[in-house]
Amino acid sequence: MTDKTHLFEYLLRLGDNALVLGQRLGEWVAHGPELEEEMAMANFALDYIGQARLFLSYAGEVEGQRRDEDQLAFLRDSIDFKNVLLVEQPNGDFGQTIARQFLYESFYQFQLEGLSRSTDTRIAEIAERVSKEIRYHLRHTRKWVLRLGDGTDESHKRIQNSFDELWRFSGELFVADETDNWAVEHGIGPNPETLSSRWNQFVGAALTEATLIQPDDGWMDGGGRYGRHSEHLGYLLADMQFLQRAYPAASW
Amino acid sequence: MKKEDWPLFEIFIRSRSGLSHRHVGSLHAADASMALDHARDLYTRRGEGVSLWAVESRNIAASDPAESSALFEPAEDKIYRHPTFYEVPEGVENL
Numbered sequence: 001m002t003d004k005t006h007l008f009e010y011l012l013r014l015g016d017n018a019l020v021l022g023q024r025l026g027e028w029v030a031h032g033p034e035l036e037e038e039m040a041m042a043n044f045a046l047d048y049i050g051q052a053r054l055f056l057s058y059a060g061e062v063e064g065q066r067r068d069e070d071q072l073a074f075l076r077d078s079i080d081f082k083n084v085l086l087v088e089q090p091n092g093d094f095g096q097t098i099a100r101q102f103l104y105e106s107f108y109q110f111q112l113e114g115l116s117r118s119t120d121t122r123i124a125e126i127a128e129r130v131s132k133e134i135r136y137h138l139r140h141t142r143k144w145v146l147r148l149g150d151g152t153d154e155s156h157k158r159i160q161n162s163f164d165e166l167w168r169f170s171g172e173l174f175v176a177d178e179t180d181n182w183a184v185e186h187g188i189g190p191n192p193e194t195l196s197s198r199w200n201q202f203v204g205a206a207l208t209e210a211t212l213i214q215p216d217d218g219w220m221d222g223g224g225r226y227g228r229h230s231e232h233l234g235y236l237l238a239d240m241q242f243l244q245r246a247y248p249a250a251s252w
Numbered sequence: 253m254k255k256e257d258w259p260l261f262e263i264f265i266r267s268r269s270g271l272s273h274r275h276v277g278s279l280h281a282a283d284a285s286m287a288l289d290h291a292r293d294l295y296t297r298r299g300e301g302v303s304l305w306a307v308e309s310r311n312i313a314a315s316d317p318a319e320s321s322a323l324f325e326p327a328e329d330k331i332y333r334h335p336t337f338y339e340v341p342e343g344v345e346n347l
Contacts, residue, residue, distance in 0.1 A: 040293045
């Protein structure tokens with residue numbers, strides 16, 4: 001693979017993670033447990049869609065096939081999506097959304113820290129800006145982990161289940177493959193394997209404070225980055241892409 | 253947590269350094285820390301401020317509208333309390 005195809009792949013992964021998680025969070029609109037919390041979710045969703053635009057429009061430029069951010073977002077099939085499995089998992093109850101959000105963003109913050117030192121100045125600039133958004137998300141999400149974990153018996157039980165349920169998707173975040181190795185070699189981004197101990201520490205500290213038990217690392221799911229997705233992504237894309245598929249090039 | 257458990261908070265924003273905090277609205281939150289988070293999401297999305305205050309509404313003592321005549325009307329006929337008898341020197345802007 002050439003540098004160009006590696007970089008395109010790398011940007012797609014970053015963009016697709018943001019896009020899919022943004023779409024998921026957007027599903028809370030009109031379903032939130034509280035008006036205020038719904039606004040928070042919608043804000044997070046918009047932050048992610050904004051990030052997806054930055055990464056995907058850059059990806060389109062790198063690819064040089066005259067595909068823009070919209071075409072990459074709305075006209076690819078699920079097998080061409082390179083997001084990790086964690087971000088496509090369904091919202092479930094509010095606690096499950098918080099658990100998913102916390103596991104992912106705990107990783108994302110360290111990834112962004114590495115990306116902000118990228119030799120690719122455009123990636124470095126995007127990461128710098130995005131870091132501020134994620135710092136706030138995490139502050140909010142972490143507090144919810146504590147509230148729900150150390151809350152009522154019911155909230156404790158539910159969010160513990162969610163962490164147990166979602167844990168098997170955390171392994172994929174830290175597996176370095178050919179593209180990651182290329183990125184490390186060229187100073188584009190961090191080696192995901194090196195992020196795992198900090199992630200474990202960060203997540204573990206919050207879980208302990210929330211009186212929750214950190215699940216054991218058992219069998220880990222994976223394959224999202226190669227287009228092998230869970231059944232949930234298809235439904236998500238059907239929702240998200242319907243309009244552009246039914247009315248190609250529609251705009252307003 | 254039941255919905256009625258969430259108290260109401262009043263939100264104040266300082267729009268820039270040097271100005272005082274102004275009341276902008278109210279919201280529900282489980283505690284003060286969450287109230288600040290929500291205030292950030294509801295009231296400062298367009299760069300409205302540099303500082304936030306959240307005060308639980310029940311901690312605010314308010315005057316009784318029925319007593320407004322006793323409280324405020326005696327001031328109306330005391331025009332000498334208003335600084336209208338002074339000439340404002342030229343060039344003074346914020347008086």
